[in-house]
Amino acid sequence: MKIFDTSSLIAIFSEANCPQVLENCIDRNYKLNITDTVYNELKSNKKTFKKFKKYEEHFNVLIPDEEHVNKLLKRYPNLHRGEVGVICSGLKKDNDGKKYICIVDDGGARNFCENENINMAGLIGFLKWQKDNNDLTQKECEKIYDGLKKSGFRIKEDLLKELIK
Numbered sequence: 628m629k630i631f632d633t634s635s636l637i638a639i640f641s642e643a644n645c646p647q648v649l650e651n652c653i654d655r656n657y658k659l660n661i662t663d664t665v666y667n668e669l670k671s672n673k674k675t676f677k678k679f680k681k682y683e684e685h686f687n688v689l690i691p692d693e694e695h696v697n698k699l700l701k702r703y704p705n706l707h708r709g710e711v712g713v714i715c716s717g718l719k720k721d722n723d724g725k726k727y728i729c730i731v732d733d734g735g736a737r738n739f740c741e742n743e744n745i746n747m748a749g750l751i752g753f754l755k756w757q758k759d760n761n762d763l764t765q766k767e768c769e770k771i772y773d774g775l776k777k778s779g780f781r782i783k784e785d786l787l788k789e790l791i792k
Contacts, residue, residue, distance in 0.1 A: 628657065628658040628660060628720060628725060628726060628727040628728070629652060629657055629658070629659055629660065629727070629728050629730055629753075630660045630661070630662075630689070630713050630716050630717055630720070630727055630728070630729045630730065631659070631660070631661050631665065631713070631730045632665060632709055632710055632713045632729070632730060632731045632732065632733070632736070633665045633668040633669060633709050634731075634732050634733065634750075634780075635730045635731070635732055635749075635750045635753070636661070636665070636669060636675065636679065637669075637672060637675050638732075638750050638775065638778070638780045639750070640675045640678040640679060641672075641674055641675045641678070641778075642774055642775055642778035642779070642780045643770075643771040643774040643775050643778070643780075644770075644774050645754075645767070645770070645771045645774070646678065646681070646682065647763075647767070648753070648754060648757055648762075648763070649682050649685070651757055651762040651763070653682075653685050654762075655762075658687060659682075659685050659686045659687070660686060660687045660688075660689050660716065661686050661687075661688055661689070662688070662689050662690070662691055662709065662712035662713055662716055663688055663689070663690050663691075663712070664708050664709045664712045665709050665712065665713065666688050668709055689712075689716045689719075691711075691712045691715035691716045691719065692715060692719070695715045695718075696708065696711050696712055696715050699711045699714065699715065703735070703739060705735045706733075706735055706736055706739065707733065707736075710731055710733055710735075710736040711736075713729050713730075713731055713736075714729060714731070714736065714739065714740065714743075714745060716729075717729040717740075717745050717746060717747075718743075718745065721745070721746070726746075727746055728746050728747065728748050728753075729745060729746060729747045729748075730747075730748055730749070730750065730753050731747055731749065732749045732750050732782075737749060749786075750780075750782075751782065751786050751787060751789060751790055754768070754771060754790055755789060755790060758790070765791070768790050768791050769791055771790060772787060772788075772790050772791045775787060
């Protein structure tokens with residue numbers, strides 16, 4: 628089960644232009660999830676939402692516990708509502724004994740996940756995992772690398788280069 632934050636999906640659809648990574652998950656029968664906040668954020672980005680619509684039927688929209696979300700937002704004001712919703716949804720899946728991975732890229736959210744032992748990967752980790760499983764070819768990884776390099780997606784160069792090694 629994958630739970631995506633908005634930035635990862637924007638990068639997949641609009642910056643790296645690699646929706647095949649979602650198709651790879653669908654082919655492997657992974658459950659794809661977003662939160663209601665992420666859905667609304669995607670909806671406000673017309674270009675990305677148009678591309679997302681093709682895959683929407685494969686996504687389950689999770690509604691995280693609002694009280695839990697607000698509690699975390701108050702305690703960690705540097706985190707955004709979308710990220711916190713993804714984190715809360717991951718914690719709920721964990722409490723239910725289900726396997727999940729939260730796909731988040733914001734540094735604060737990643738640090739929080741690491742500190743709280745929440746199963747998490749960033750976009751590059753998610754892409755590398757697909758490459759390691761032979762779901763992405765070297766040529767596809769190079770195309771994704773070029774797209775992300777040219778985009779406004781903020782990522783450290785050494786981490787991005789991991790994708791094409």
